[in-house]
Amino acid sequence: MTPTLVPHHPARDWAEIQERMLVPLYEAVYDHLGVGAGTRLFGLGCGSGLALLMAAARGARVAGADRDHARVALARERLPEGVTVTEEPPEDLPYDVITAFHATDGMLPGLRSLTRSAQPGAAVVLAGWGPSERCATEPVLRVAARLADHAPAPGPDLDALVAGAGLRPVGSGRVACPFGYAGEASAVRGLLSTGAFEEAVRATDLSQVEKEIEEALAPYVRPDGTVWMPNVFRYVVARVA
Template sequence: MTPSLQLPAAVSGDRTRAQQRARDWAEIQERMLVPLYEAVHARLEVGPATSVLGLGCGSGLSLLLAAARGAQVVGLEPVPERRELAEARGLPMLAARDASAHAIVTVLDGLAASPDPLALAQSAARLTARGGHVVLATWGPRERCESAPVLALARRLADPLLRQLPDAFALSAPGALERVVLGAGLRPDGGGLVPCPFAYPDLDSAVRGFLASGWFDAALAFSGEKQLRKELTEALFPYLREDGTLRMRNVFRYAIGQKLH
């Protein structure tokens, strides 16, 4: 858990809310993916002399874990508030994609939410050194993710004219990620399923964590925060335990592609 950072006094309401959601991502939700990050780092033997670029690195937890293994890391995060938190953690960040090539380029969050996952994978491949690896990750099988009914709210509460919003599980079927790897001009080089349980100290933290994920931005804009919080609370309530904590079983899938040319 990262400590809260002091906000400037004179920021707009929208800016303040965006910064709070970024904090909630860093302090609540991002750590749920630590098992995925660690599995990827172990599989690729991340260590000294390894250069790692994180595309959509959020507030940088995956890169901090790679740096702890001795890797040279850099991130690229399009959300300004998350990028600021990554920089506050001391991580080097790219203002834009440059021509540098890295041994490992990861897309560990945001692939499933991308309107064009293949284009994102192709961008990752362009930034990978020959012989290096690209790692793509997404949700695992829908039936093995207790968060699936909660994520379904993101589409149901969004503007009906935006029903083309990405399905969180569009790339979760066996072989789907590997097809993206091949489409990006990479050679499939393994992958796996990683259990990533979501655990929260209370129901309010769970609601804040899901709101911070980015999946609900369209629903937030259309249905409003009050309605969305109400629906999220109802969807999360079945996972509440007697001691007030909340836990959901989830699985994530990752695939690795090697750049040969």
């Protein structure tokens, strides 16, 4: 199979292709918490701002932070004037809801610090991949681990993060978030934009990673050329003590 040589613009590809795949997750969490007028919401790891934009459309006052400079720049372009998006969270977090839709096990130290600065009773939402057997994208992500020569990383242990941060769990849910793409080229660009393949690209090269992603996508290419991968994501809601 000939690799798809596509422009590699991860932040813009995330904003234009991949970020919308998680809209069902954002909506489910906002419905669960009743996010609306009067809600003060902070997005930790807010990416290019789609989840914040959706909360703002419900009437919430929003702000966010993300360490990816390019994604922050895109978030500032698309969000309403006056919404603050920074590369580091502020020291004080006077918010009713704090979301981390892309939780990782490595975020525990930052989560502990966030918990200390959040107001008592604030809701903290952590989300990540659901069970691997219910995530069609999981075999594709194994390509990244193999090319980077390390064991596949499991999804984040959301319950352990909640406990380690000293939060009080109050609810959870699972949400179907299928990844659908117009074609293989779009799928490759979207998946590369997640950041999951960065080590693989450094260990080999971009064209090799693209080729192997395309091969792993083959079972999910439909007769019309579109790509469809059913996935389930899980979220946990906790409260600051």
